Amino acid sequence: MRTVLRSLAELAMTAGLVFGLFVAYLYWGTGEYTHRQQGDLHDELERRWNAARVHRLAADEPRREKSGATAAPTDGQAYALLRIPKFGSSYEYTVVQGTGTADLRKGPGHYPGTAGPGEIGNMAIAGxxxxxxxxFRRNDELARGDEILIDTATTTFVYTVTSRTVVRPSRTDVAAPVPEHAGARPRKAMLTLTTCHPEFSAAYRLVVFAELAGRRPRATRT
Incomplete structure (x- = not known):
């Protein structure tokens, strides 16, 4: 009996160690992967934006920017910058194009086919x-009036949160041009952030809705 109990105790300790290592990987291992990808994506975005600005200056063809990309990026490529002041000055993520598994491992992903920064319609981002x-771990803290900033090459688009809800994963209409009203014609620029809910579960989706409140020149960074 003692031998059996000792064996069970050893198995329990081993299982606990394996589980602990698995949890550590989920938090730090996957996080380190995203951190490296974000660094590469940010550099890619800045290079592309700088090249576009130089090209416009050389061609002497100033034009008003309508979206964050001078040419539509493919899935997995850098798209725009996302900042949420409520989460601190260090909160900044490069949004990628696409919401596939590989895309979202790099960072928040822009739903293909939804509006671009500042455009009429609904710009939807998953994370x-x-x-x-x-x-998007702290998205449940966002409240009405909180700002969400989307940076493009020359412009910062300021959205303010209007509401927050929890829906089933099947509710894809939250990413419609008019959120929750599939088929309706949009008349204003909106932003939707989606993520799993509750934490450690994919049973529901936590959805944050926001509307464009203004725009300003993007601050040049050195």
Whole structure:
């Protein structure tokens, strides 16, 4: 009996160690992967934006920017910058184009086919809540009036939160041009952030809605 109990205790300790290592990987291992990807994506975005600005200056063809990309990026490529002042000055993520598994491991992903920054319609962005950097972990803290900033090459688009809700994963209409009203014609620029809910579960989706409140020249960074 003692031998059996000792064996069971050893198995329990081993299982606990394996589980602990697995949890550590989910938090730090996947987070480190996203951190490296974010660095590369940010550099890619800045290079592309700088090249576009130089090209416009050389061609002497100033034009008003309508979206964050001078040419539509493909899935997995850098798209725009996302900042949420409520989460601190260090909160900044490069949004990628696409919401596939590989895309969201790099950072928040822009739903293909939804509006671009500042455009009439609904710009929808998905992101992880518990793994791969957990960019949307604190989205349940966002409240009406909080700012969400989307940076493009020359412009910062300022959205303010209007509401927050929890829906089933099947509710894809939250990413419609008029959120929750599939088929309706949009008349204003909106932003929707989606993530899993509750934490450590994919049973529901936490959705944050926002509307464009203004725009300003993007501050040049050195």
């Amino acid at each position: 992880h809540r518990t793994t791969y950097g957990a960019p």
